[in-house]
Amino acid sequence: MSGPHPTPETPRATAPPQDTVTDVVRWAAFSCVLVPVVLLWYGTSLAGAAGTAFGLAAVTAVCRLLLRQSERVAARPPSEDHTSRRGRHHRSGTGAHRGRRHTGGSTPVG
Incomplete structure (x- = not known):
């Protein structure tokens, strides 16, 4: 004896994405009310x-x-x-590696 055949479920509508900022603000507003009430309760x-x-x-x-x-x-x-613009700290070309130690010959200045 066969049991009832399951009917295919209708596809559920996807829930809209939750607005996390709104949730955070709601909880914060709740605490703005709750905390003073608790403070008053405790004197x-x-x-x-x-x-x-x-x-x-x-x-x-x-x-x-x-x-x-x-x-x-x-x-x-x-x-x-x-993305195409470079800031002051992202220079390229001559002098890009200033401050790095150089090994090898050095030319006297002067």
Whole structure:
């Protein structure tokens, strides 16, 4: 006797990629509320708890800005001009190996 035949599953829609910055900011905002409440529960002054909340909110805002900026920079396609240009420390040609010890004959100056 054969059992029920499994039907092929419909392909699942792929979940959208998680926005990790949003997740981090959510947890930080949660801690901005939770930490002062816990401080008040354990007897810290209202001013101390408010100062802590303000400090945590300021740090959260700065971290959010920095994370968003790093996402924008990472998402930007590499510029052709950036790869062809060399900085001051990447010289080529004459004098590129200054400071290296030279063995062999030396010519007196003067």
